[in-house]
Amino acid sequence: MDTLFLRNESSMHAWWKESIFYQIYPRSFYDSNNDGIGDLEGIIQKLDHLKSLGIDCIWLSPIFPSPHHDFGYDIAEYCAVDPIFGSLDIMDNLIEQASIRNIKIILDGVFNHTSIEHPWFLDSCRNGEKKDWYIWNEKANNWTSVFGGSAWTWHPIRKAHYLHSFAKEQPDINWSHPEVQKEILKIMEFWYKRGISGFRLDVFNCYAKDTQHTDNPKRKDILGLIGGFAYSFINQHHVYDRDRPELFPILRDMRKLADQYNAVLIGETLDENLRYNRASEYVGPELLHLTFHFQLLHTKWNPKKIKDSCMQLQKDFQSQCPTIVTSNHDFPRQSKRWGADERKRRIMALLTLTLRGVPFIYYGEEIGLPHISIPRASIQDPVGKKFWPFFSGRDGSRTPMQWSNDKFCGFSKTKPWLPTESKNLCTVHVQEEDPSSILHLYRALITLRKSHPVLHKGALKWLSSSKESLCYERYLEQERIVICINLSSRTITTPVQSGTIIFRIGSADLQTLQPYTAILIS
Structure with missing residues (x-):
C-alpha cells in the first residue's frame, strides 16, 4: 500500500490541525428558558460537558435572525443573533466562557444565499442600490434546485426571475459583484473581532455561477435518466452553477482575511454525484484550510464499503489534511444508517479519532443519541414536508440532546420543538455513571489521541x-x-x-x- 504523508508546512501545525470539532445544532442542545427551543445560554450552561469530553472547538449551526424557512439557513441579518437563541451580549459571553475552558467557536457561514426577508433582497427586488446583489434573469434557464424543481422563481415586483439553488425563500447572492464580496468580508471580520475562530462555509462551491446563465448539459447515465424523474436536481451536470473557476479568487480573499485572525475556513461542497472527489481541490495555503468529504455518510455498514470509503478519503486528500465526518445535521444519525448495534458506533468512534485527519463529532453521538422517526404530522423540515413519503426529512437527526431521565430528557421543562426518545438509557446522566458507556469511550479515545502526537500529527x-x-x-x-x-x-x-x-x-x-x-x- 502507498504511504500517505502530511504536508511539511507551518499551516499544517496550526491550532485547527490538532483540534477536535463538535457540531452543535443550537435549537436542540439545551433550552435554558423553557420555551422548547435550545439557545446560547443553554450552550453556556453545558460547556463543562464539552470540556470533560475533551473537544477543542464548537461549530455552531446558524444562530442569525431568520424567518426559519430552512431553520436558519435563510439568514435575514448576518451581524446579529436571532432572539430565539439570545443576543449579541449572550454570544459574547459564550465566546468568553468557552475561551476560559480553552474551547474555540466557529460559525456557520451561509454566504451562498440569504433569506427573501433580508434587506439586501428587499432592495434588490425593487431595483434599488443593491439591484445586482442577487442573480436575476428575465427568462429562466434549465438550472434546477437542490430542493427540487426549477432554480428560478418569478418575482412580481422586479418582473424577473431570481435564482435560488435551494428553496425559493433562499435567493442566491451574486458573488460576481465586487461590492457583495467586500460586504461578506466585512461580515466575517465583524465576527472575527468578537472572538470567533473561523467559519464552516455552507455549500461554498456554489458561490460562483456562469454569468451568461448557460444551460447545464443533461446527464445520460442511469442515475440521471431514471433518478431525474423523481428528483430533477440530478438529471443534469451542474457545470455552470457549481465549481466554477471564478470561485478561486473569492476563496483567496477569504483566506487572506482569515489568516490575519488565525482563523480556520472549512468548506462544505455540494456534489450531486455523492463522490466529493473535488473537495481537496479547494484546500491549500491560499485557499481553504479544510473541506468536508462525506463518503462515509453515504456508506452502508458493509466491511468492504467502509474500508473502501476510508481508503478513498485518504487517497483524495493524500497531500492535504482530510476531515473525518460520520454524522451531521443533514444526514441520518449513525444508529439509523448502521443499525442499533452499539458495537458499530464504538468502532466508528475509534475510526473518527485515529484516522489521519481532523475529527468532527455531531452533538449526541458521544452518547449514541438515537435517530428518531418523526410522524408526518410532526415533520418540521421543509424538505421532509415536500418529499414525504419518499424522504421524510432531516428532523430525525436534529432531535434534542438527552441530558437526564427527567421529563423531556432534561432538555427542557416544556414540550420541545422535536420529540425526545422515551427510552431514557441514552442520556448523559446515565452514561456518566457507567464506566463502560460510549460516553466514557469517547472521552478515553480523545484523551488517547491528545496524549499521542502520532494520532494527530502522524x-x-x-x-x-x-x-x-x-x-x-x-x-x-x-x-x-x-x-x-x-x-x-x-x-x-x-x-x-x-x-x-x-x-x-x-x-x-x-x-x-x-x-x-x-x-x-x-
Missing part, C-alpha cells in the same frame, strides 16, 4: 488485512501505533503478532479480533 500507512478488517499504522518520528479493526460479525485473525496493546474495544487480543472489536498496538 502519517498513515495501510497494512495488509482481510476484507472484513481495516488495519493501518500511524507513525511520526520514532513513534508507531498500529490500529486493527474488525468491521464484521465474525471472528478474524490479526495481521500483527507482536507488540503492546495500549487500547482495545471489546474482546480482542494480538491474535484474534472478535466481531466489531479493535486494538491499538504500540
Whole structure:
C-alpha cells in the first residue's frame, strides 16, 4: 500500500490541525428558558460537558435572525443573533466562557444565499442600490434546485426571475459583484473581532455561477435518466452553477482575511454525484484550510464499503489534511444508517479519532443519541414536508440532546420543538455513571489521541488485512501505533503478532479480533 504523508508546512501545525470539532445544532442542545427551543445560554450552561469530553472547538449551526424557512439557513441579518437563541451580549459571553475552558467557536457561514426577508433582497427586488446583489434573469434557464424543481422563481415586483439553488425563500447572492464580496468580508471580520475562530462555509462551491446563465448539459447515465424523474436536481451536470473557476479568487480573499485572525475556513461542497472527489481541490495555503468529504455518510455498514470509503478519503486528500465526518445535521444519525448495534458506533468512534485527519463529532453521538422517526404530522423540515413519503426529512437527526431521565430528557421543562426518545438509557446522566458507556469511550479515545502526537500529527500507512478488517499504522518520528479493526460479525485473525496493546474495544487480543472489536498496538 502507498504511504500517505502530511504536508511539511507551518499551516499544517496550526491550532485547527490538532483540534477536535463538535457540531452543535443550537435549537436542540439545551433550552435554558423553557420555551422548547435550545439557545446560547443553554450552550453556556453545558460547556463543562464539552470540556470533560475533551473537544477543542464548537461549530455552531446558524444562530442569525431568520424567518426559519430552512431553520436558519435563510439568514435575514448576518451581524446579529436571532432572539430565539439570545443576543449579541449572550454570544459574547459564550465566546468568553468557552475561551476560559480553552474551547474555540466557529460559525456557520451561509454566504451562498440569504433569506427573501433580508434587506439586501428587499432592495434588490425593487431595483434599488443593491439591484445586482442577487442573480436575476428575465427568462429562466434549465438550472434546477437542490430542493427540487426549477432554480428560478418569478418575482412580481422586479418582473424577473431570481435564482435560488435551494428553496425559493433562499435567493442566491451574486458573488460576481465586487461590492457583495467586500460586504461578506466585512461580515466575517465583524465576527472575527468578537472572538470567533473561523467559519464552516455552507455549500461554498456554489458561490460562483456562469454569468451568461448557460444551460447545464443533461446527464445520460442511469442515475440521471431514471433518478431525474423523481428528483430533477440530478438529471443534469451542474457545470455552470457549481465549481466554477471564478470561485478561486473569492476563496483567496477569504483566506487572506482569515489568516490575519488565525482563523480556520472549512468548506462544505455540494456534489450531486455523492463522490466529493473535488473537495481537496479547494484546500491549500491560499485557499481553504479544510473541506468536508462525506463518503462515509453515504456508506452502508458493509466491511468492504467502509474500508473502501476510508481508503478513498485518504487517497483524495493524500497531500492535504482530510476531515473525518460520520454524522451531521443533514444526514441520518449513525444508529439509523448502521443499525442499533452499539458495537458499530464504538468502532466508528475509534475510526473518527485515529484516522489521519481532523475529527468532527455531531452533538449526541458521544452518547449514541438515537435517530428518531418523526410522524408526518410532526415533520418540521421543509424538505421532509415536500418529499414525504419518499424522504421524510432531516428532523430525525436534529432531535434534542438527552441530558437526564427527567421529563423531556432534561432538555427542557416544556414540550420541545422535536420529540425526545422515551427510552431514557441514552442520556448523559446515565452514561456518566457507567464506566463502560460510549460516553466514557469517547472521552478515553480523545484523551488517547491528545496524549499521542502520532494520532494527530502522524502519517498513515495501510497494512495488509482481510476484507472484513481495516488495519493501518500511524507513525511520526520514532513513534508507531498500529490500529486493527474488525468491521464484521465474525471472528478474524490479526495481521500483527507482536507488540503492546495500549487500547482495545471489546474482546480482542494480538491474535484474534472478535466481531466489531479493535486494538491499538504500540
